[in-house]
Amino acid sequence: xxxxxxxxxxxxxxxxxxxxxxxxxxxARRLSxxxxxxxxxxxxxxxxxxxxxxxxxxxxxxxxDEASHFFNITSGAVKLFKLLPDGRQQIVGFLFPGxxxxxxxxxxYAYTVETIAPATACRFDRRQFERLLERFPNMAFxxxxxxSDELAIAQEQMxxxxxxxxxxxxxxxxxxxxxxxxxxxxxxxxxxxxxxxADIADYLGLTIETVSxxxxxxxxxxxxxxxxxxxxxxxxxxxxxxxxxxxxxx
Amino acid sequence: xxxxxxxxxxxxxxxxxxxxxxxxxxxARRLSxxxxxxxxxxxxxxxxxxxxxxxxxxxxxxxxDEASHFFNITSGAVKLFKLLPDGRQQIVGFLFPGxxxxxxxxxxYAYTVETIAPATACRFDRRQFERLLERFPNMAFxxxxxxSDELAIAQEQMxxxxxxxxxxxxxxxxxxxxxxxxxxxxxxxxxxxxxxxADIADYLGLTIETVSxxxxxxxxxxxxxxxxxxxxxxxxxxxxxxxxxxxxxx
DNA sequence: CGCTGGGTTGATCGCACTCAACCCGCGTGG
DNA sequence: CCACGCGGGTTGAGTGCGATCAACCCAGCG
Numbered sequence: 001x002x003x004x005x006x007x008x009x010x011x012x013x014x015x016x017x018x019x020x021x022x023x024x025x026x027x028a029r030r031l032s033x034x035x036x037x038x039x040x041x042x043x044x045x046x047x048x049x050x051x052x053x054x055x056x057x058x059x060x061x062x063x064x065d066e067a068s069h070f071f072n073i074t075s076g077a078v079k080l081f082k083l084l085p086d087g088r089q090q091i092v093g094f095l096f097p098g099x100x101x102x103x104x105x106x107x108x109y110a111y112t113v114e115t116i117a118p119a120t121a122c123r124f125d126r127r128q129f130e131r132l133l134e135r136f137p138n139m140a141f142x143x144x145x146x147x148s149d150e151l152a153i154a155q156e157q158m159x160x161x162x163x164x165x166x167x168x169x170x171x172x173x174x175x176x177x178x179x180x181x182x183x184x185x186x187x188x189x190x191x192x193x194x195x196x197x198a199d200i201a202d203y204l205g206l207t208i209e210t211v212s213x214x215x216x217x218x219x220x221x222x223x224x225x226x227x228x229x230x231x232x233x234x235x236x237x238x239x240x241x242x243x244x245x246x247x248x249x250x
Numbered sequence: 251x252x253x254x255x256x257x258x259x260x261x262x263x264x265x266x267x268x269x270x271x272x273x274x275x276x277x278a279r280r281l282s283x284x285x286x287x288x289x290x291x292x293x294x295x296x297x298x299x300x301x302x303x304x305x306x307x308x309x310x311x312x313x314x315d316e317a318s319h320f321f322n323i324t325s326g327a328v329k330l331f332k333l334l335p336d337g338r339q340q341i342v343g344f345l346f347p348g349x350x351x352x353x354x355x356x357x358x359y360a361y362t363v364e365t366i367a368p369a370t371a372c373r374f375d376r377r378q379f380e381r382l383l384e385r386f387p388n389m390a391f392x393x394x395x396x397x398s399d400e401l402a403i404a405q406e407q408m409x410x411x412x413x414x415x416x417x418x419x420x421x422x423x424x425x426x427x428x429x430x431x432x433x434x435x436x437x438x439x440x441x442x443x444x445x446x447x448a449d450i451a452d453y454l455g456l457t458i459e460t461v462s463x464x465x466x467x468x469x470x471x472x473x474x475x476x477x478x479x480x481x482x483x484x485x486x487x488x489x490x491x492x493x494x495x496x497x498x499x500x
Numbered sequence: 501c502g503c504t505g506g507g508t509t510g511a512t513c514g515c516a517c518t519c520a521a522c523c524c525g526c527g528t529g530g
Numbered sequence: 531c532c533a534c535g536c537g538g539g540t541t542g543a544g545t546g547c548g549a550t551c552a553a554c555c556c557a558g559c560g
Contacts, residue, residue, distance in 0.1 A: 010256040018422075020280065020385065033347060045443065080405075082405065082406075082408075082409045083339070084409070084413060084414070084494070084495035085494065085495050085496050085497075086495060086496075086497060088413040088495065089469075090408055090409040090413045091411070092405040092409070093363055093405075101400065103401065104398050104401035104402050104405065105398065105402075106395070106398060106399070106402070106437075109404050111405060123376050127548065133391075134387060134391070137387040137390060139525055140387060140390055140391065140394065141383075141384070143389065143551085144390065144393065144394050144397060145356070145392065147394060147397045147398065147401060148354045148355065148397065149356070150401055151353065151354035151397060151400055151404060152354050152356070152360050154363060154401060154404035154405060154408065155342040155343075155360055156332075156403060157352065157408055158332075158340055158342050158358070158404065158408060158411060159332045159334070159340040159342070161325060161408060161411035161412045161455060162340040162411045162452075162453075162454070162455030163334060163338040163339070163340045163455060164334070164338075165547080165548095166547080196505090196506065196507090197506070197507065197508095198506080199489050202411075204412070205411060205412030205413060206548075206549090207548075207549060207550080208506090208507080208508095208548090209507095209508085209509085209549075209550085210548055210549075211508060212509080213508080213548090215511080216508075216509085231477075242335070244335065245334035245335050245336060245338065246335050246336075247335075247336060311524090328534080415515080415516090416515080416516065437538060446537090446538065446539090447538070447539065447540095455517075456516075456517090457517060457518080457541095458538090458539080459518085459519095459540085459541085460517075460537095461514085462517055462540055462541080463516095463540080463541080466540075466541085467503075
């Protein structure tokens, strides 16, 4: 039962798991998504995986294309977005290391996937992967949990887009980024904003001007502090009050 | 191998399947979610199911409660919504016969579930059901597909809430209802609006006044026709043009 | 150097919100 | 029988938040 090494990771890492695989290469048996999977399966998985390396603003998949592959982000960050005919854009999610692309997909991609920073990802043949899942229900179970998490995030985002003010949207977005950073084993405060104002705006259903003004107002009210390299220090109590809709004035 | 009858349905019915079980009682082996499940399992399923009957505006589950049960709607309609402290409400989904409550749930419900019309549902003990899923991966697979569909709908809704005008939101909402009706084996045109203006508003991130005005404007532009009993006839070409953001003026 | 991408700030505009009045159908009770 | 309240819906007048249009700053880079 020798340890078998997969190209990079097949994801589902917890923060703790990530700590034991600092360089992106890891022993698959340490990954929660692989628990209960035997070595022979891991061999097959390894055969189905290709590691891809991408520059910033590269496209992994396009809305409407046949969903032939399944991805797991191993470094960097990507955005998922939908477009309207006149160019209006809505980002439906940001994905970071450990996240999957294609959980919500049936036969075609419902969104375009683009890197917002240089990234690496593992690519699987979709049908090959589905066959493996049939034989290894543990992995399928973990994927269902991930899909549930995604859905919960999407619903939280619907609340923001439908009912929160610009100030509240920005506040809950910053808190969401902070929680995500903690999950990845990074400091939750200060937090880094890896995306541009335009991407934040397209995620929050606002314009870049409104995002910029709102961040400025949060800054001058000492609710956040802007640091170097796109870092933001959050003063959690007041930020949470605003983000959760308690109406703290600024 | 006698046919085994479950109390009502455990869901995942296609339109065709629904046709063979007109009264809500059905042979579980006809349901896609049960394919490959043997009779002994069906016995256990039957034991884990309770049929519940609900009036309009009854609560099945509340945001924040421990997620002890899993539901499948067998008749009527329910809404899932989230609340902000000051009473603002966002409906994150409407569910109709065949739909599941609790796909997106981990340990607590992320939303409140309330009927918008008299309804019946099947209730499962969550842990018991999860144990069955471990043994019957086919069912787990179908559930993952359902969760994927839900996520795709949620993402489409994010596009509406974040980037569409009131007119576009109402148009795509009507088309969504029409598609859902077809899936349930009902006519897709005219379509029935089972929910109030307030519920539509809380789903679309608008106010009741805006919903009312927008519907009126669609009506006077002959893009929809209002019939009796909350029915609406859709003039699809123009409605799709608007709902998909091509900017047809009204 | 100038150009470009990312970001901030100001002035003005307009869509959807707010507040208000009113209609209708229905059930209830005097 | 009418009076009344109530929930659901429509319509009008006025307001405000965030969009739009525009100017400008700054850093990086060819």
